[in-house]
Amino acid sequence: MNLTRRACLAGAAGLLLAGISASAMAQDGEFKMGLLVPGSVSEEGWNRIGYNALKGVEEQLGAKVSYVELQQNPASFEKAFRDYASQGFNVILGHGFEFQDAALTVAPEFPDTTFLISSSYIHEDNVIGLNTDTSQPFYLMGYIAAKMGKKAGLVGGMEIPPIQQAFEGFVNGAKGANPAFEVNQVYIGNFTDISAAKEAALGMIAQGADFVVPNASGATVGGYQAIAESGPDVKTFSIFSDFTEVAPKNILGLYVADYAQGVVRIVKGIMEGQRPESNVDFGLADADVMKFTLSDEAAHPVPEELRKEIEDVKAKIAAGEIVTRQK
Amino acid sequence: MANIDSERSPSAGSDILNGLGRAFTKTWQAVAMPAAAVLVSMGCGALLLALNGFNGWDIFTVMLSGVFQDTRSIAEVLLKATPLILIGVGLCVAFRCSIWNIGAEGQLYAGAVATTAVGIAFPGLTSWIYVPLVILAGALAGAAWAAIAGLLKIYFRASEIVTTIMLNYIAIIATSWLVTGPLKDAAAAYPQSARLLREAWMPKILPPTRLHIGILIAIALAIAAYIFLFRSSAGYAVRVVGISPHAARYAGMSVSRNILLAISISGAMAGLAGAFEIAGVTFRLYQNISPGYGFEGIAVALLANNNPVGAIFSGTLFAVLRSGSEIMQINAQVPQVLVSVIQGIVILSVVGFGVYRFRSARPSE
Amino acid sequence: MDDIVTLGFIATTLGATWRLAAPLVYASIGEVFSERAGVLNIGIEGVMLVGAFAGFATVFWTGSLALGLLMAVAGGALMGLLFGLFTITIKADQIVVGAAMNLLGLGLTAFLYRTYFVSTGRGVEIAPSLNLPGLSDLPFVGEAFFRHNILVYGTLLVVIAAVFILHRTSFGLTLRAVGEHPKAVDIAGRSVALYRYGAVLIGCSLAGLGGAYLTLGHSNQFVEGIASGRGFIALAVVVFARWSPIGAFFVSLLFGLFYALQLQLQAQPALHIPYQALQALPYVMTIAALILVRNRVDTPSMLGVPYRKG
Structure with missing residues (x-):
């Protein structure tokens, strides 16, 4: 029993050190974008669209990206926003209207971070709604x-x-x-x-x-x-x-x-220091985002x-x- | 009969403190081996990761260092632990009575709905009245939802395993209807209720973190449930009914009343979990208010050997895993579903280590 | 309301009923075996997911439906072996291990799917509908009963085989005895453990097949959590059917009917009921049915109790 406990302690100390080095690594000047999705990105559907947007930002703008799947659990949203924001992520996309409340709560603490919310019409300081008008x-x-x-x-x-x-x-x-x-x-x-x-x-x-x-x-x-x-x-x-x-x-x-194109466009603006001044509603007028073709x-x-x-x-x-x- | 012997029969109040001390020692002893089991599961998890091209060890260090990084991350773990402990404790009582309540998820939803309905309805109340009121509403709704299954068992001999599963679906579907219909926030297009009135919000205990008073209530209730089960004659009756309804009847105890009591207690605890999620965390009702806490609570209770004090620890453990899995995905992009695998292996390795000596409460041979 | 009760509507609903009941038939008859031998497995949801994934992955890579079904059964059996190891050999509580099975099944399949499948595009070829000369083209009846695939008709085979094995073979007789009077079986010189392993393996193999029906017999894709609670419904079916395979078949059909009806009725604009009320219908009806039939004491008396010698 003693042995186990000692082993546990040793293990814990090791973890602590590892933790310090891990957080030290994150301190550089890269542009970072995080994504919160309510379900699994492996599905061909809503969550994949958010994931593709994230990938678009990674590939076209060279940002460092990360995502988290939150099982449609509202209680976990706030924490995920804060996890990303406190690690210095510049843009966090909450992929769904349900993320709006949590973003509004967290956003005032991180004025330099931009919170984008999919399928929302919000515009409050650094929380900006993006909607594709399906x-x-x-x-x-x-x-x-x-x-x-x-x-x-x-x-x-x-x-x-x-x-x-x-x-x-x-x-x-x-x-x-x-x-x-x-x-x-x-x-x-x-x-x-x-x-x-x-x-x-x-x-x-x-x-x-x-x-x-x-x-x-x-x-x-x-x-x-x-x-x-x-x-x-x-x-x-x-x-x-x-x-x-x-x-x-x-x-x-x-x-x-092609929500990705729309998001890339917005994030590029943010990278260059221009946050959108109102909520964004993509429609058929945005030909790069919304493509309707006949076969x-x-x-x-x-x-x-x-x-x-x-x-x-x-x-x-x-x-x-x-x-x-x-x- | 071993269950009763090992925990002794109820005794006078002076014994309670003594008994509690013993309970904690025993619980601590019961923690060391599960801890080893957890390490084994982590090992299995790391192996699984390695086999699929991830660096397992790095990922777990990232996960644990993330979970215990600072006050806020620890507070988040406790925040997640709160519903798990509450549900686990309630299920300890039901399982000790041999009531297989699989319906904590639905009872949680029932509690969440009631808390929301009360929490948006009465402007002008002070917090001192309003907060207890919404919590009470949640607990009662959870108890009532569970009592349906209890009554069906008593009067129609309907298996509670079946009825509670059905009641889960019904509660979840009803919630979906409520947030798109009668309880829908008139001011928004979204399927969510209006925000709870400020006065109904549960007080925070560790600002600026989100941790609210619920965790303290959960721990207090765990201890209370322990005293109830093992130090009160009412709890004794619940356990006797669980072990042998015949013996209970012979001893003049009402089987029906104890079944109803046990399942209602477990329902009330799950309802409280729902109430706390609404009045302490989200402040609104959504369609998916629980990510499966009700099902996880079953494992929490069983892992604790149906000992409510033990559920404090097993609930916290599952919260660590849950919290860690989110961090793991954020920082190492490991699919979060891995946490289910690890939880499964935790249970199996605890069983495998032979720590888990839950004696079947049904007639043995 | 006139167009609700037409022959066409009934035929469509009946066809859908059988298709939606099929996975429940496999899983619940499997669970009948298991529970008749005294082993309560609440982990069939997880086993179904393993079957669904194993079948899908095999067919995706090899293109062989037969091999896919085989692997689904094997995957289910493997889960059964694990379940048996803990519940029969180690004698751990069956509910505990069953809960672990559900977690493992959900987590493993989702994790592996995520790791190895990025996009599955067109999915896999599912079992084709059989064209029965003469029968398939009959009006109404054809659509309701004679245009299904082999996995749907397989449910008939399974129920007949299950009745035969449980009631007409000495294996079945002993298996049932193990669930009622294990000591007697032990005294008669037969291994209780072995029979329970047999029952659990049959049960989990069938649950695996039920899972594979979803990915290989009905839709051609895997989605995380595709079983969507069918494993739990199967548990309800078994109790409702009072541990009888024939009962399990018909109760599954009843569930399939409720399920089909709610999907069909939603599309009726004349009905002004919230669709959630229709969705809740199968679950409310189960409870109502339990009240109406009043559960007799048919429960295998040693259900859930590990057997200890001596």
Whole structure:
């Protein structure tokens, strides 16, 4: 027993020394960016988008980067912000509206650090909200769906603002093209259950939906599988990542949010001493961030005249003439 | 019957201090071997890391030096330990009564919801009244949620393992509905409740850290639960029912009442954990208020051999692992999920070392 | 509301029911074996995750579905061996070790997935739906019953095999005796430990297969925590089914039905219920069912009790 205790003490002393050297290493002039994500970056979805933004900053701006996954646990957010800020990180991106409160609490203690919050409209000193207005590309999808399809279905993960906004945009787009067009929504209640997403999509298709768009982070892919298995008459759009491989015949187009480009742009400004003076809302007007392209590979590609119409609608959204969702 | 013999039957108050002293000595003895087990698990973890191309030793030094870096990081560990201790202590009582309450997670949510509902509803109260009120609301809600499973067991012989698991899902789904519906913050688009009124916030004990008074309450309740279980006749009855319902009935004890008591105590403790998370840490209700504290609490109780004082230590240990895993990811980019592996190995190596002598409370042969 | 109860809706729902029930059937029948022998394994969620990952990784690298299923079973069995080592040989408490299994399963699979898979793109080929001549094309019935893949039909095989083994073989008889009167088995000169190992290995292999169904039989990707609580539901199924394999099959179907219904009903705009109420339906119904059937005392009497000789 004595031996164990002594060994423990020796071990502890060693750790202490190691700790000192580790913290000494961090004292240099590099530009550092940290990222807080609510889930796992291994999923093709929301968390990956944040991770890609971080990687973009690393590769394009040469910053030193680090990230932490916080299991959607609000109690741990404040600590993670403080951990990064106290280690001299210049920019910390909280990837999700849920990080806003914690950032607001920590930020006054670290006035030199910039706290970016995804999917938020906040602007208070060094806390800046960045939002990608997903309702805009979804408006286009809804518009196309109502022009080309009989009935549409949307499969969501949990009912959170980024997904609600997207679906609101879709519904408005569909109504804009055809007020009588029916759009149904299903939430599976999590972001991990691929099987549930798949069955939800299959169910909608069986009930007559010929236009289905899944939006459930890691579970999204289940929706595309259902669509691919249901034959080429069911249409969809690939969102966030490129899912063309999964359902090549069904995907009419791609909405890819190159959030990384947007974040790189903002972080570059911060590096040069220019913090944004208001919150940032990326939309179709930011062509480098929000890319909406139509594909020719699909079994029933978007017809030429509709493409022209879409270009027109897109321009109107970018110009602010069409409002895709309530602000 | 060994459980009862080893802890002696209830005795007069003068014995309590004495007994507590003994409890701490015993607990300390019970800590050394688990400590060795923890080192073994760290070794296994390091090995796993090494096999997958990480430098295991460096990573653990980074982790531990991060956890014990300064007052703030230690305070963060204690902050995480608070719900784990509370839930662990409550489950010690339930498990001693042979009630397999797997539902602490749901009871935590129930407590969090009640605390939020009360904590945003009554402006104008002073802290002296408001803080105890929200805490009480949380504890009662947790107890009530657990009591459902207790009553189902008593009146319908429904297995509490099943009902508590179901009640977990129901509580979590109901919370999701509340924060997108009735309890949603009118001022924000987000699925979260309004902020608790200032007067309902639990006092901090170590500013500028976030550590709040909850940790002290948790430790006090752990000691109280120990006294209850091993030094009171009510606790004696709970344990007798746990070991042999027949013997309890023969001795004139009400099996039903003790089952209900034990499961309600464990529910109240989990509800408190939820109350403290809301009134002491986040100040708002969110959809994911617990990262699985309720399930981890099961391991906390079992690791402590269902001894509430021991749960203080095992709860803290799990908090160290949890906190460390975040630091590990920040500083060494090791996937945080590794902490689950290490927790699993901790339990297995404690079992393997033979330290863990939880005698099955069910009839032995 | 008119379009809710149509034949098409029913056919779709029934088809989805079976598909969603399949992983529960595998895992719960496995757990029936285990619990009938007196071993309560609350760690099946973790075992399912190991099966799901092992199957996925194997098929991703080799392209062979058969090998993937084999590895999923092997992965489950390996977890079972570990579980047995601690609960049967070391005689540690089964709930404790089960909790450790869940943590290990979740952590290991997520850690390995993270380390070795950056992006899995198209995922893997899943078991194809069988085309049964004549039957698959039948209206309604075809969609509900005859367009599934081999892993869905496998559930029938498993339930029949389980009934046969448990009730028609001396292995099954002894296995059940081990859960009721281990001493008698011991006195009769048979090893209680060996039978319990057998039961646990069967149980965990099937749980592994149930996990693999998720990645190889339904969706073609692995996601951390993909079992999404199905291991815990399987525990409920076993109690609800009163430790009978046939019961486990039908109770699993009932859960599948609730699950399918909630997904289908959400898409009905005519229903103005918060979708969370529908999501909670399976869980509320389980509790209701327990109240209605009133649990008789069918519990294996030595469930959860380590056996000590002498």
